[in-house]
Amino acid sequence: MKTDAVRGHLDGLLLSVLESGPLHGYAIIAAVQERSGGVLELRKGTIYPALNRLERIGLLSSAWESVGERRRRCYELTDAGRRSLATERTRWRAFTAAIGSVLEPAPAPGHAT
Amino acid sequence: MKTDAVRGHLDGLLLSVLESGPLHGYAIIAAVQERSGGVLELRKGTIYPALNRLERIGLLSSAWESVGERRRRCYELTDAGRRSLATERTRWRAFTAAIGSVLEPAPAPGHAT
DNA sequence: TGCCAATAGATTGGCTACCAATCTATAAAT
DNA sequence: ATTTATAGATTGGTAGCCAATCTATTGGCA
Numbered sequence: 001m002k003t004d005a006v007r008g009h010l011d012g013l014l015l016s017v018l019e020s021g022p023l024h025g026y027a028i029i030a031a032v033q034e035r036s037g038g039v040l041e042l043r044k045g046t047i048y049p050a051l052n053r054l055e056r057i058g059l060l061s062s063a064w065e066s067v068g069e070r071r072r073r074c075y076e077l078t079d080a081g082r083r084s085l086a087t088e089r090t091r092w093r094a095f096t097a098a099i100g101s102v103l104e105p106a107p108a109p110g111h112a113t
Numbered sequence: 114m115k116t117d118a119v120r121g122h123l124d125g126l127l128l129s130v131l132e133s134g135p136l137h138g139y140a141i142i143a144a145v146q147e148r149s150g151g152v153l154e155l156r157k158g159t160i161y162p163a164l165n166r167l168e169r170i171g172l173l174s175s176a177w178e179s180v181g182e183r184r185r186r187c188y189e190l191t192d193a194g195r196r197s198l199a200t201e202r203t204r205w206r207a208f209t210a211a212i213g214s215v216l217e218p219a220p221a222p223g224h225a226t
Numbered sequence: 227t228g229c230c231a232a233t234a235g236a237t238t239g240g241c242t243a244c245c246a247a248t249c250t251a252t253a254a255a256t
Numbered sequence: 257a258t259t260t261a262t263a264g265a266t267t268g269g270t271a272g273c274c275a276a277t278c279t280a281t282t283g284g285c286a
Binding site: 116119120123183184 | 242243244245248251252253
């Protein structure tokens with residue numbers, strides 16, 4: 001999979017893996033990779049600015065979690081984030097429908113091949 | 114639909130609408146728009162460089178067609194272009210499967226909601 | 227005890243690929 | 257005659273993701 005294939009859909013991916021509970025950056029990368037069957041390997045340089053942006057616009061909230069001396073930032077969906085996730089899913093369906101109908105047009109029905 | 118949503122999938126779209134026969138630039142734009150239900154409106158500044166590139170790498174061939182004094186360049190799939198189209202379709206399915214499985218994970222089966 | 231790898235977070239700069247704007251030219255409409 | 261639609265082409269701008277690089281802590285291992 002070409003690396004920047006997620007372009008335009010990153011926000012949805014991030015919001016989606018946070019739907020079932022808060023995660024920190026590394027865990028987000030791992031969750032996306034796992035749920036995509038190992039196909040999508042997001043980069044740290046990709047997600048950290050995105051997470052910051054999503055927090056800035058109010059779709060995520062974050063809190064430092066301390067594990068011993070180690071601290072990590074856990075991100076959580078806000079209510080607005082949850083609504084945005086629903087919107088992203090709608091956008092995704094519209095997107096795949098549009099591209100798909102051009103790329104793989106339905107064969108004319110009732111015509112034996 | 115955000116305008117540059119086709120990013121990364123443009124080649125497939127172009128090859129796909131040329132599958133059923135040669136078309137010139139304007140007709141390609143119209144075909145993509147029609148087959149996407151009016152959603153995808155490619156720009157001339159998007160397709161002409163792309164068509165040139167696809168011809169340069171051997172996926173398309175082109176010929177000037179004269180309509181009266183008017184001339185227009187008609188693009189046609191080469192054999193390599195036809196093979197590339199098949200590859201693009203495979204890539205598209207892999208892409209939608211990957212993003213889709215993260216964005217809309219299948220609910221656990223056998224669990225009444 | 228020192229060293230390396232893995233985990234964790236953050237920033238910088240660069241590149242790809244698409245788009246908006248702009249240009250030329252012809253044909254049809256007004 | 258002027259405008260509008262068709263048709264092709266190029267230029268510059270920019271959004272968004274990535275590679276590289278930096279810091280810091282923890283744990284394994286020799």
